[in-house]
Amino acid sequence: MKHIVVDPINRIEGHLRIEIKVDEATGKVEDALSSGTAWRGIELIVKGRDPRDAWMFAQRICGVCTTVHALGCLRAVEDALGIEIPKNANYIRNIMAASQTVHDHTVHFYHLHALDWVSPVAALKADPAAAAAIQNTVLEKYSLNFTGPVGFDTSAYPKEFPKATTAYFKEIQNRISKVVESGQLGIFAGHYWEHPDYDVLPPEVHLMAVAHYLNMLDRQREIVIPHVIFGGKNPHPHYIVGGMPCSISMNDMNAPINTERLAVVDSSVNLSIDLTNNFYVPDVLAIGDLFVKAGFVDGGGLAGQRVLSFGDFPDERYTGIANGDYFKNLLIKSNGVVENFGQGVAKAVFHPLEGQDLSDPNVLAEGVEHSWYSYPEAGKDLHPWSGVTSPQYTGPKEGTKTNWKYLDEAGKYSWIKTPKWNGKMAEVGPLAKYIVVYTKIKQGIIQQPTWAEQMIVDQIEAVSKLLNLPPETWMPTTVGRTAVRGLDAQLNAFISKYFFDKLINSIKAGDTTVANSATWDPATWPKEAKGVGLHEAPRGGLSHWVTIKNGKIDNYQAVVPSTWNACPRDSNAGYGAYELSMIETKVKIADKPLEILRVLHSFDPCLACATHLYDSKGKELTVVRTDPYL
Known part of the structure; x- marks a missing residue:
């Protein structure tokens, strides 16, 4: 058994470390760890700020995703304030x-x-x-x-x-x-x-x-x-x-x-x-x-077992997200979870994800069992509206706090939390969105697809014909992703x-x-409000969660696609998407794990979204004044 460390993973956004244990005789990966190696502090940066400004800070989570966090934040604040x-x-x-x-x-x-x-x-x-x-x-x-759609002209x-x-x-x-x-x-x-x-x-x-x-x-x-x-x-x-x-x-x-x-x-x-x-x-x-x-x-990992999507592209205006109106006229109604797609679309099990589910802590929550954070009640997951961002760095299993040798798989080993749906892991991303739409249409859950949803089905079936393989065989793989x-x-x-x-x-x-x-003036706002912003970003289902009190942000949490996919394992929920996909990938040369890089890159990792920078003592690092009158 050989223990391989790749740190950092290159050609991604942010800082990702992976460790795998490979049986060199068979190429089988016996275990895999995925670790985000920096802390995201955006939740603390926006706390106490004007909600109308929050999107500018949230957008700076990443320069590759560029606009997606602004959209998630805007939708969250507008949802909270009824705009x-x-x-x-x-x-x-x-x-x-x-x-x-x-x-x-x-x-x-x-x-x-x-x-x-x-x-x-x-x-x-x-x-x-x-x-x-x-x-x-x-x-x-x-x-x-x-x-x-019918009538398109690009000539x-x-x-x-x-x-x-x-x-x-x-x-x-x-x-x-x-x-x-x-x-x-x-x-x-x-x-x-x-x-x-x-x-x-x-x-x-x-x-x-x-x-x-x-x-x-x-x-x-x-x-x-x-x-x-x-x-x-x-x-x-x-x-x-x-x-x-x-x-x-x-x-x-x-x-x-x-x-x-x-x-x-x-x-x-x-x-x-x-x-x-x-x-x-x-x-x-x-x-x-x-x-x-x-x-x-x-390299399929979780894709054939469980995928989650929020859906996106409201065709016309909507009154809110948490009230469920957002889901009524989406161009892509991929909101939901599909389990067991790897067994074929007929055996796949669809679970809806609607407005009422967003506020249920039994449906959506985050855990920190193997994450460098602490929660008020050990072992209890928290809904994002009640989320806590309290760093608790413990260091590696072997090495020093600044010079790691091996991570502590039995303890805490990542700055990424572990999101869960109904207490289970799920993969998000374009593959998840396509699996959900395909399942919903093939099972008759969507009876009148939009042109975009029908295009998804037509694309999948065209590729299946080209490869001469059913969707459940080629889709939940590194190639399919x-x-x-x-x-x-x-x-x-x-x-x-x-x-x-x-x-x-x-x-x-x-x-x-x-x-x-009409509601720009904070005097028109309720004293307390909370909202959620959803977006099917390039890397998958993105959600921003805000609570507002007396005109200021009281709490803020961003649950991003790379948090879902790159999260550390959980003793009850099992492995996250990255870790399981590595375990299900054969490696030909342990010291040159190209296959592992390929499967990880298939997710388009954005660890800048999932993790950010912090000062271990919690002190202010620097303040940049852009207004000379402040």
């Missing part, structure tokens, strides 16, 4: 959320995850002419030609297709060769390029994928242009409680939103559709097909277009309202 945002604000927020998902998935696959499948070193062996031929074959065989803009000439791939190969020959691999350094898993793909696919890696470095910034137009900047675009700060005028060319700027958003949205249709989806399916054919159907992220990017590109068209039609009808300021 209903105008329909234009809802459309704009949905456009920004969908474009964020397309951007996040695209950057994750090409620039963080692709190097677990693709090798720039192997690309040097490729025949450029053969690579050009394969590029055309991939586009023909692996494109999923969806067009979105007004030039199309983006991958280049497929011998000269082009020869030039890319020459550029790679110069980097490799220099001995300075830069971002490609320190990896397991000699690992046998890189032989699964032919050299020409490696060359094609590296070319697209470089393409997306250039084009990804154009995907989030809606953030710049509607929110003023990216990352961390601007919002306001009650709607959006971007006034609309079709007559004033100096207005934040006018005809010229709407045309720029339209171009960005149409580009996103092209990039997902013609680059991302064909690439991920071509690579996934070859890996599945080579027998790589492991990665492929569904690409499908989700394609779906969200069309969602951006859908809500952009709704916004244009609303403006044409004479409605330019983007904010509701």
